[in-house]
Amino acid sequence: AQKITQTQPGMFVQEKEAVTLDCTYDTSDQSYGLFWYKQPSSGEMIFLIYQGSYDEQNATEGRYSLNFQKARKSANLVISASQLGDSAMYFCAMRDGTGNQFYFGTGTSLTVIP
Amino acid sequence: ETGVTQTPRHLVMGMTNKKSLKCEQHLGHNAMYWYKQSAKKPLELMFVYNFKEQTENNSVPSRFSPECPNSSHLFLHLHTLQPEDSALYLCASSQASLRTQETQYFGPGTRLLVL
Numbered sequence: 129a130q131k132i133t134q135t136q137p138g139m140f141v142q143e144k145e146a147v148t149l150d151c152t153y154d155t156s157d158q159s160y161g162l163f164w165y166k167q168p169s170s171g172e173m174i175f176l177i178y179q180g181s182y183d184e185q186n187a188t189e190g191r192y193s194l195n196f197q198k199a200r201k202s203a204n205l206v207i208s209a210s211q212l213g214d215s216a217m218y219f220c221a222m223r224d225g226t227g228n229q230f231y232f233g234t235g236t237s238l239t240v241i242p
Numbered sequence: 243e244t245g246v247t248q249t250p251r252h253l254v255m256g257m258t259n260k261k262s263l264k265c266e267q268h269l270g271h272n273a274m275y276w277y278k279q280s281a282k283k284p285l286e287l288m289f290v291y292n293f294k295e296q297t298e299n300n301s302v303p304s305r306f307s308p309e310c311p312n313s314s315h316l317f318l319h320l321h322t323l324q325p326e327d328s329a330l331y332l333c334a335s336s337q338a339s340l341r342t343q344e345t346q347y348f349g350p351g352t353r354l355l356v357l
Contacts, residue, residue: 132284163345171330173348219285223344228298230275230346232285 131155132220134233141210142241148195149205149236151220157181161223162203164194167235168216176218179203210240244268246349248333254355255323263318263352265333273338274316275346276308279330291316292338323356330354 133152141147153162164176179187179194187194195204207214220233246267255261267274276288290298291310305327307319316333330353334346 161345165348171332171351171353173332173334173346175345175347178345221285227338227344228290228292230287234282234284 131231132222132233134220134236136236137234138237138239140239140241141207141214143212144209146206146208147210147238149207149218149220149238151203151205151233153201153203153220153222153231155201155222155224157225159225162194162196163221163223164192164203164205165219165221166214166216167219173219177205207238212240212242214238215240246333246335246347248331248349248352250352251350252353252355254357255320256357257323257325259323260319260321262320263331263333263354265316265318265349267314267316267333267335267347267349269335269347271335271337271347272313273336273344274310274313275334275336276306276316276318277332277334279332279351285332289318320354323354325356328354328356 131154160181162179165173167173177187177189177192177194179196186196191208193206217235217237219235222231249264272293274291278286287300288302289308294310305322309317330351332351333349336346337344
C-alpha cells in the first residue's frame with residue numbers, strides 16, 4: 129500500500145507568488161517523521177524541511193513552511209515568494225517509527241513562470 | 243570533498259556485464275542507503291546499512307549486491323542486469339537513530355542504462 133500520496137503531477141506558479149504542494153500519508157505508527165525534498169534537473173535530492181509527528185507547531189525554514197494536519201494525515205509544503213530557481217521536482221517523504229524505512233511520493237513538478 | 247559523492251555519474255552496460263557503483267559520505271554519518279528512482283514511480287528504498295551492518299533489504303533481486311566496508315563507503319555491485327533496471331541510483335546517508343528527525347543527505351546519483 130502506498131504510504132505517501134502526492135496528487136499533483138505538475139504545478140505552475142507565478143514568480144513572487146506562494147504555492148502549496150499537497151502530500152498525504154498513511155501510517156499506524158505514533159512516532160514518524162515527514163520530510164520534503166527538492167530535486168533539480170541535476171538529480172541531487174536536497175533536503176528542505178522536516179516535521180515530527182509530535183511537533184505541535186508547523187515547521188518553517190526560510191521561505192518553506194509545512195502545513196501539518198495530523199488528523200487529516202496531510203503535510204503540505206508551502207513555498208512563499210516563489211523564485212525561478214524553485215522550478216524542480218518536489219518529493220514528500222516519511223520515515224517510519226523504526227527509523228529504518230523511508231517512503232517517498234511520486235513527486236510534483238513545479239514550474240515558476242516569470 | 244564534502245557531502246555525499248557518487249561515481250560514476252553515468253553508466254551504460256550490457257546485460258552480461260559486471261559493474262559497481264560507489265558512494266562515499268564525508269558527513270560522519272553511520273547509516274547509508276541505496277535508492278532506485280525510475281520515471282513516474284516513487285523512489286524505492288533498496289538497502290539500508292547501519293554501522294556497516296545491513297538492516298534492510300527491500301525484496302531486491304540478487305543481481306544487485308550491496309557492500310559496506312565501513313561507515314563512509316557503500317558499493318552496489320551489478321551483474322546480469324535487465325533493461326528495466328535502467329534508472330537513477332541514489333545513495334544517501336544519515337545518522338543511524340531511532341529518532342525520526344534524522345534526515346538523509348543524498349548524492350547526485352548514477353544514471354544507469356542497461357542495453
